[in-house]
Amino acid sequence: MKKIGWIVLLMISLLVFTTMAEQITLRYWMWDPSIKAKVQAAVGRFESIHPNIKVELTTIEPRDYWTKLRIMASTNKLPDVFNMSSGYIEEWSANGLLLDIQKYVDTDLKISDYFASLFNMAKYPKGTGDIYALPFAWVTPVLFFNKTAFDKAGLSYPDENWNWFDFLNAAEKLTIVEKGKVKRWGFWLYGRYANVEPWIYRDGGHLLSPDKKRFAPDKNAIETMEFLTKLVTTYKVAPMKKDMTGVRSQDVFPLGMAAMWVDGSWNIENNRSLIGNKFKWGIAPVPVGPHGSKKILYAWPDMIAISAKTAHPEEAWELAKFMSGPGLTMNMYMAGKIPSYKPLADSAAFLEKGKQPSEKGILLQLGKDEMVNSFTKGWSEWRGYGAAEGLGLNGALDAVMNGEMSFQEAMQKVTSYANRVLSRYYK
Amino acid sequence: MPPFSNLRGGFLKKGLKWYRPWHAWVFILPALLGLFVFRLGPIIFAFFMSFTHWDIFSPPDWVGFSNYAEMFSDPTFWTMLKNTFIFSGIYVPSVMVIGLVLAVLVNQKFRGVNTFRAIFFSPVVTSAVAIGLVWGWLLSPKYGLLNNFLQLFNVAGPSWLGDPKWALMSIAFVMTWKMAGYYMILFLAGLQDIPVVLYEASRIDGATPKQTFWHVTLPLLSPTTFFVLIIAIIDSFRNFQIIYTMTRGGPGVSSTTLVYSIYQNAFVFYRMGYASAIAYVLLAIVGGITLANFYLKKRWVKYQS
Numbered sequence: 001m002k003k004i005g006w007i008v009l010l011m012i013s014l015l016v017f018t019t020m021a022e023q024i025t026l027r028y029w030m031w032d033p034s035i036k037a038k039v040q041a042a043v044g045r046f047e048s049i050h051p052n053i054k055v056e057l058t059t060i061e062p063r064d065y066w067t068k069l070r071i072m073a074s075t076n077k078l079p080d081v082f083n084m085s086s087g088y089i090e091e092w093s094a095n096g097l098l099l100d101i102q103k104y105v106d107t108d109l110k111i112s113d114y115f116a117s118l119f120n121m122a123k124y125p126k127g128t129g130d131i132y133a134l135p136f137a138w139v140t141p142v143l144f145f146n147k148t149a150f151d152k153a154g155l156s157y158p159d160e161n162w163n164w165f166d167f168l169n170a171a172e173k174l175t176i177v178e179k180g181k182v183k184r185w186g187f188w189l190y191g192r193y194a195n196v197e198p199w200i201y202r203d204g205g206h207l208l209s210p211d212k213k214r215f216a217p218d219k220n221a222i223e224t225m226e227f228l229t230k231l232v233t234t235y236k237v238a239p240m241k242k243d244m245t246g247v248r249s250q251d252v253f254p255l256g257m258a259a260m261w262v263d264g265s266w267n268i269e270n271n272r273s274l275i276g277n278k279f280k281w282g283i284a285p286v287p288v289g290p291h292g293s294k295k296i297l298y299a300w301p302d303m304i305a306i307s308a309k310t311a312h313p314e315e316a317w318e319l320a321k322f323m324s325g326p327g328l329t330m331n332m333y334m335a336g337k338i339p340s341y342k343p344l345a346d347s348a349a350f351l352e353k354g355k356q357p358s359e360k361g362i363l364l365q366l367g368k369d370e371m372v373n374s375f376t377k378g379w380s381e382w383r384g385y386g387a388a389e390g391l392g393l394n395g396a397l398d399a400v401m402n403g404e405m406s407f408q409e410a411m412q413k414v415t416s417y418a419n420r421v422l423s424r425y426y427k
Numbered sequence: 428m429p430p431f432s433n434l435r436g437g438f439l440k441k442g443l444k445w446y447r448p449w450h451a452w453v454f455i456l457p458a459l460l461g462l463f464v465f466r467l468g469p470i471i472f473a474f475f476m477s478f479t480h481w482d483i484f485s486p487p488d489w490v491g492f493s494n495y496a497e498m499f500s501d502p503t504f505w506t507m508l509k510n511t512f513i514f515s516g517i518y519v520p521s522v523m524v525i526g527l528v529l530a531v532l533v534n535q536k537f538r539g540v541n542t543f544r545a546i547f548f549s550p551v552v553t554s555a556v557a558i559g560l561v562w563g564w565l566l567s568p569k570y571g572l573l574n575n576f577l578q579l580f581n582v583a584g585p586s587w588l589g590d591p592k593w594a595l596m597s598i599a600f601v602m603t604w605k606m607a608g609y610y611m612i613l614f615l616a617g618l619q620d621i622p623v624v625l626y627e628a629s630r631i632d633g634a635t636p637k638q639t640f641w642h643v644t645l646p647l648l649s650p651t652t653f654f655v656l657i658i659a660i661i662d663s664f665r666n667f668q669i670i671y672t673m674t675r676g677g678p679g680v681s682s683t684t685l686v687y688s689i690y691q692n693a694f695v696f697y698r699m700g701y702a703s704a705i706a707y708v709l710l711a712i713v714g715g716i717t718l719a720n721f722y723l724k725k726r727w728v729k730y731q732s
Binding site for chain 1 (some may be wrong): 482483484485486563564565566567568569570571586587588589590591671674675676677678679680681682683690691694695696697
């Protein structure tokens with residue numbers, strides 16, 4: 001009897017030890033604490049499918065996320081799986097910090113379930129190399145327009161066939177001047193990337209040299225930027241940026257100060273909360289320029305990457321795969337961020353019938369086009385972004401639109417500045 | 428007789444047998460450790476960093492003086508340096524004069540004086556982000572209160588924050604508005620230190636209030652004024668938050684100061700080495716000015732004996 005007891009004990013402890021040995025822990029970092037509970041729930045679903053994997057979720061405010069993640073990288077303590085942005089993926093994969101997941105994508109992923117173009121933006125070297133991250137969401141700038149204002153002006157709504165002429169014509173009619181003062185502008189823009197680049201790409205233009213290592217706006221890009229600055233300086237259908245200080249740039253359109261605006265699709269959320277039922281509004285593709293094609297789209301994904309030094313690449317891949325598609329739910333996406341996983345994007349929940357804008361379906365159409373962007377190392381520095389908005393191309397275009405500098409002078413200055421920055425990163 | 432000597436001779440004598448002078452160090456050790464690890468350590472570290480190229484994730488690359496060379500040959504650095512000095516040139520005198528005037532006003536005895544003190548002080552403890560937002564609205568060119576008010580007199584106000592000629596000055600103004608209350612409190616403490624007998628004596632001698640202020644109050648306040656001057660100068664170089672919320676250094680670099688540029692380079696571009704180099708230039712400037720102040724102090728600061 002005593003013997004049997006010992007054997008049972010031995011077997012139980014053996015069982016316990018083997019399961020303990022199989023039990024592994026993955027660390028997952030993401031940048032949106034506002035949806036922590038929902039992500040935690042998704043992680044829970046993952047753990048119940050993979051009982052041997054435990055996931056430690058950490059959410060960090062976006063403004064601290066990159067500094068903290070860099071410090072983890074420098075001390076070789078990167079989490080196994082973490083969110084990665086389009087702006088940084090080149091730098092991170094070039095530094096050997098990300099796991100090459102090409103073989104997993106080839107063998108374990110149905111690419112047709114995703115907006116395929118997004119994977120091109122996760123490659124290193126850019127566009128040609130192996131895949132280093134999985135897209136879980138993507139965004140693209142669209143034309144926001146005030147339907148109530150269009151109705152009053154007797155204009156038909158913009159569609160995918162709109163060109164610059166249609167756009168300018170509408171912008172002029174939508175600009176309302178009373179007693180020499182503009183009461184409402186037809187359009188609103190400043191030197192911001194999401195206000196400018198979508199026009200450039202839909203005019204067949206490029207900001208960078210073909211090897212993407214130098215700032216070299218081509219003829220079409222110059223044509224586009226000149227057209228855009230003239231909306232302010234010549235056609236006077238859009239305000240100078242300096243006249244709009246004090247109003248957050250994303251609030252100008254929803255406050256009804258301008259009837260049209262081109263910016264990222266994620267602004268749907270802010271528009272909804274500020275506009276409410278004050279007026280009707282919609283979204284349309286960005287108008288196509290004289291040298292462009294409507295099959296090109298300025299867009300970029302948010303991604304999930306795996307640390308090159310993870311001890312459990314297979315399990316990390318399972319987690320990344322789950323958290324970039326099958327494991328997600330529509331309520332984890334801010335309105336206007338589009339799931340990269342088609343079963344989710346094509347669901348009725350994405351279209352949000354009954355809510356403004358009623359045209360959310362066009363985002364799915366646009367997703368079939370060829371997606372391009374111009375992120376490089378040092379992008380925020382030469383482009384002028386966020387806390388450095390006054391610098392680079394953003395600052396230069398603002399100076400033109402504020403009437404402080406001629407277009408030619410601004411282009412000369414920004415070209416030499418941007419290439420000084422880029423030459424530090426691309427020797 | 429030194430204080431507590433009777434205690435030492437008395438009941439504590441036995442209890443303090445174990446006491447050695449070095450024990451005091453044990454008590455200040457935590458504070459010292461904190462100072463070395465979290466202040467001096469990074470300061471020294473940053474000095475070495477300023478000779479490297481460091482993007483945080485790869486190990487620092489020793490590049491000698493090239494950060495400094497790049498900085499001094501970059502025309503925008505000189506613009507930012509100029510902006511830094513213009514900002515200080517506006518901020519330091521305004522905040523001192525306004526702080527002193529407010530202090531003199533609330534140094535009187537009347538009903539509700541404490542309420543006024545609290546009101547003048549409240550912007551100091553309000554977050555710079557909130558202040559930046561509210562002043563952003565007030566100074567908004569087309570929709571702001573200020574320009575609409577000026578419109579009543581047929582004056583077309585400029586874009587206070589969007590025009591390169593005005594942006595830096597507007598920021599210096601808002602920062603002065605925010606911080607004047609702090610200097611008021613410092614001056615107030617100084618004013619209350621001046622013995623009443625001196626005022627009585629000057630009144631008996633027939634001095635007018637104006638004469639009393641210039642010949643009694645100001646000279647006796649000079650130690651406080653000196654302290655305030657040093658603090659205000661150092662403070663004037665730390666204007667990051669208000670710039671971040673109001674102009675982000677723009678338009679162009681017209682409201683970018685050295686501190687703001689340090690932030691951009693360190694936490695937007697992750698050029699830690701270059702940011703450290705700018706920080707060391709700033710440190711040299713602040714240190715130099717403070718030293719000069721201490722040197723010049725004997726010419727105008729009068730201590731009460």
